[in-house]
Structure formats: structure tokens, C-alpha cells
Amino acid sequence: MSSQPHKPAVITDVAKLAGVSHQTVSRVLNKHPSVSEHTRKKVLEAIQELDYRPNQTARSLVTRKTSTIGVVSCGSSQYGPSQMVYGIEQAARDAGYHVIITNITELTRDQITEGIEHLMMQQVDGIILITPLIVNVNEIKDLLPNVPYVLIDAPWGIDLPTVMIDQVSGGRKMIRHVLDLGHRDIAFITGPMHWCDAKYRLEGWQHEMQTENLPMDLVIESDWSADGGYAATQKLLKGGHKFTAIVAANDQMALGAIHALKDAGIRVPDQVSIVGFDDIPEAAHFDPPLTTMRQNFPLLGKRGVTHLLERLNDPQIDVHQSLIQAQIVVRKSVKNLV
Structure with missing residues (x-):
């Protein structure tokens, strides 16, 4: 006789085992400060024992947030852009966000549009564009009128939120x-x-x-x-x-x-x-x-994610560009002629 498949735990199962309401479980999941440390510990232990996994789809319907950042990357075969993506992923994970990446081969309007549309279908909360090629600033503004975004490695002096190395x-x-x-x-x-x-x-x-x-x-x-x-x-x-x-x-x-x-x-x-x-x-x-x-590509990714989260929390925040300085590393390939 075949055994019945194990039924995944739901939030009420966690609440019952922890001896709290399902609202309290929800507050723990959302890291609400009003929950005592003793209660938080009980809920987390129940979550671990039941191997409970929150329904992200259901949560996103309520909060209208998916805790997901989209990345449109151009030039990812090169060392710099690939390390920028890695830095973004690390920083986003530390902030509790997932990352969806779409790669494009050229910064044309059609390819950028296709990349953005793909990410918007995934209901991302915001978008980071890695734009190492010279771009049309007005096209970027037109394509992203209703979603928070930050550009990484974009031209200096443009009127868009940007993080770049000097x-x-x-x-x-x-x-x-x-x-x-x-x-x-x-x-x-x-x-x-x-x-x-x-x-x-x-x-x-x-x-x-x-x-x-x-x-x-x-x-x-x-x-x-x-x-x-x-x-x-x-x-x-x-x-x-x-x-x-x-x-x-x-x-x-x-x-x-x-x-x-x-x-x-x-x-x-x-x-x-x-x-x-x-x-x-x-x-x-x-x-x-x-x-x-x-x-410093990890710092570049971290700054990009930080600025995007700032814009998610306050869409009216002033547009600014953030510069990171490169540092010389002296080894043995230059002869002193002095």
C-alpha cells in the first residue's frame, strides 16, 4: 500500500505548535519589532520543526512586493559587468532580496525594452541596469516611467540615479x-x-x-x-x-x-x-x-542595491550619482627610469 504524500505545513500549523496566533507568526516572518524575543524563538523553532515554507505568491498579493530585484545586464561576458552582477547578487541576498537577471547583447531600445518587459512579467520590485555602453538617456527614462531603477556603470553627468567607478x-x-x-x-x-x-x-x-x-x-x-x-x-x-x-x-x-x-x-x-x-x-x-x-565591484553592487532600496522606500528621493574610486595596485611590470 503506497503512503500518502506529506502535506506541506501552513501558517496555522506553525501557530498551533508555537502556541500563538497566526498573526504573530506573520509578524515574525515579516521581522516586526513588536514581537518579544521569547515568542520569536518559539515561532522560529516551530517553523524549523515543521519545515514550513511561506507562500511567497500569497504574500506578494497582500504586500504588492515580491522581494525581487531585476537586473538588465549588457556585456556580461566581460570581467567587469560579470563581477558587477556578482556584487549585486551578494548585496541583494544580504538585504533579503532575490535577483532575476536578463542578459542583452546590445544597449538598443528594442533589447532594453525586451529585457525590462521580461523582468516586469516576473513582478520585480525594482530594476538595476548595467549599462557600460554609451546610451540614450531619454530612452531609459521613457522605458522605466513607473518602476524604481538604478543604473550601474553609466555615463557621468546624466540626470538618472547612477552608481559608477570614477x-x-x-x-x-x-x-x-x-x-x-x-x-x-x-x-x-x-x-x-x-x-x-x-x-x-x-x-x-x-x-x-x-x-x-x-x-x-x-x-x-x-x-x-x-x-x-x-x-x-x-x-x-x-x-x-x-x-x-x-x-x-x-x-x-x-x-x-x-x-x-x-x-x-x-x-x-x-x-x-x-x-x-x-x-x-x-x-x-x-x-x-x-x-x-x-x-571594487562588490562595493559597486552594494551601492547599486542600496540606492535602489532607497528609491523603493521613497520614490521621490532626489536623483544623484555615486562615484567609487579605483585604487592602484603596484607590482612588478613597470620599470623605474628615474
């Missing part, structure tokens, strides 16, 4: 370190110029080079990849350009640059120095260990 300052710190060590002939390998990070890091490089009245003609656009960094460095070498240092706009391109220089019989950093940007986990194990700029 890429211009990071670019300036990166090149300033190289200049302070006596380098004057410096090449720059940029990322794709339709990416905000590439544009702002180049601006930082240009600012410091201009301050020193140095030429700024050794700039090659690449694609963030190690292969792209390799090809860009080969182009510099074949062009017969004179340089003592290469500034790569991310660590992967720096890795490719090191490879190309070694294939050409050029020693790093004895003959040509290299710096990168991001401080990926492997950067400390490059040969030589890479000097680079560290971006």
Missing part, C-alpha cells in the same frame, strides 16, 4: 604612476570606444599626458581581449614607434601586450613597461606580476 580619475592615476617613474614615450591601448569605461580611461590618460606636454598620438583601439591586446602591440611594433611603456585599458589586453612583446624578444619591464586596469584575480600571476588599477 574611470577618468582611475585613468589619471594609472598614467600618473607611469609618468612619475620617468616614462615619457607612452602608448595607450583603449577598449572599444562605444564603451563608457574605454572613453573615460582614455580621457584620464590624455589629461595627464597633456599636463606634461607629451605627444598623444600612440593610441590604438582594441576589443578588451588578450588577442586584441596582442594584435594592438604588434601594430605598435610594426609601425616602428618609440615607447618605453604601454598603458592597456584592461588587464586582458595587458596580458596580450606582454605576450606580443615577449614574442618580439622584448623584455618586460626591462625594455618596455606595462600597466593594466581591473585587477583580475590572475593579474598577480602574470609574468611579470601586473601593476594595475583595482575596481
Whole structure:
């Protein structure tokens, strides 16, 4: 004879076992401060004993909240955006929220619309958009008129709630370190110029080079990849350009640059120095260990979630942009010429 399937516990079962009302159980589940610690402990023990699982759908019908954050992410195959998503997930979990992620390949109106519509069908409470590419600000406003949202890694100076790393300052710190060590002939390998990070890091490089009245003609656009960094460095070498240092706009391109220089019989950093940007986990194990700029992606995700929760609690809160500073990590890939 087959046994009957176990019937899941409901809130009244918890109340009966704990010797309280179902309203008290509800207050414990919602972390209401009016419940005594003794009563809270009894309810939690009953929940554990019965393996009770709250009906999230029913709760959301009452509260009109799902405790869910939606994320529209573009460029998730790259290290930066992927780490931003990880930071958002960690911060949301700590705040008691679940995360639903939809990935898009381009920041076009159609793809952003599709991503937002998918998340809204899941009844998310708010949306975080990871927007590393240059976007049309008015389109973002039009697409999100009735849901709280925050942008991460968006253009600086836009009239939208934004959290970002100060890429211009990071670019300036990166090149300033190289200049302070006596380098004057410096090449720059940029990322794709339709990416905000590439544009702002180049601006930082240009600012410091201009301050020193140095030429700024050794700039090659690449694609963030190690292969792209390799090809860009080969182009510099074949062009017969004179340089003592290469500034790569991310660590992967720096890795490719090191490879190309070694294939050409050029020693790093004895003959040509290299710096990168991001401080990926492997950067400390490059040969030589890479000097680079560290971006605090967990903090970026936490700030994004914090600002979104603020907007959920107060939709009329003032729009502002939050900047996080990148920090230089000095290793062994830059030679001191002073």
C-alpha cells in the first residue's frame, strides 16, 4: 500500500505548535519589532520543526512586493559587468532580496525594452541596469516611467540615479604612476570606444599626458581581449614607434601586450613597461606580476542595491550619482627610469 504524500505545513500549523496566533507568526516572518524575543524563538523553532515554507505568491498579493530585484545586464561576458552582477547578487541576498537577471547583447531600445518587459512579467520590485555602453538617456527614462531603477556603470553627468567607478580619475592615476617613474614615450591601448569605461580611461590618460606636454598620438583601439591586446602591440611594433611603456585599458589586453612583446624578444619591464586596469584575480600571476588599477565591484553592487532600496522606500528621493574610486595596485611590470 503506497503512503500518502506529506502535506506541506501552513501558517496555522506553525501557530498551533508555537502556541500563538497566526498573526504573530506573520509578524515574525515579516521581522516586526513588536514581537518579544521569547515568542520569536518559539515561532522560529516551530517553523524549523515543521519545515514550513511561506507562500511567497500569497504574500506578494497582500504586500504588492515580491522581494525581487531585476537586473538588465549588457556585456556580461566581460570581467567587469560579470563581477558587477556578482556584487549585486551578494548585496541583494544580504538585504533579503532575490535577483532575476536578463542578459542583452546590445544597449538598443528594442533589447532594453525586451529585457525590462521580461523582468516586469516576473513582478520585480525594482530594476538595476548595467549599462557600460554609451546610451540614450531619454530612452531609459521613457522605458522605466513607473518602476524604481538604478543604473550601474553609466555615463557621468546624466540626470538618472547612477552608481559608477570614477574611470577618468582611475585613468589619471594609472598614467600618473607611469609618468612619475620617468616614462615619457607612452602608448595607450583603449577598449572599444562605444564603451563608457574605454572613453573615460582614455580621457584620464590624455589629461595627464597633456599636463606634461607629451605627444598623444600612440593610441590604438582594441576589443578588451588578450588577442586584441596582442594584435594592438604588434601594430605598435610594426609601425616602428618609440615607447618605453604601454598603458592597456584592461588587464586582458595587458596580458596580450606582454605576450606580443615577449614574442618580439622584448623584455618586460626591462625594455618596455606595462600597466593594466581591473585587477583580475590572475593579474598577480602574470609574468611579470601586473601593476594595475583595482575596481571594487562588490562595493559597486552594494551601492547599486542600496540606492535602489532607497528609491523603493521613497520614490521621490532626489536623483544623484555615486562615484567609487579605483585604487592602484603596484607590482612588478613597470620599470623605474628615474
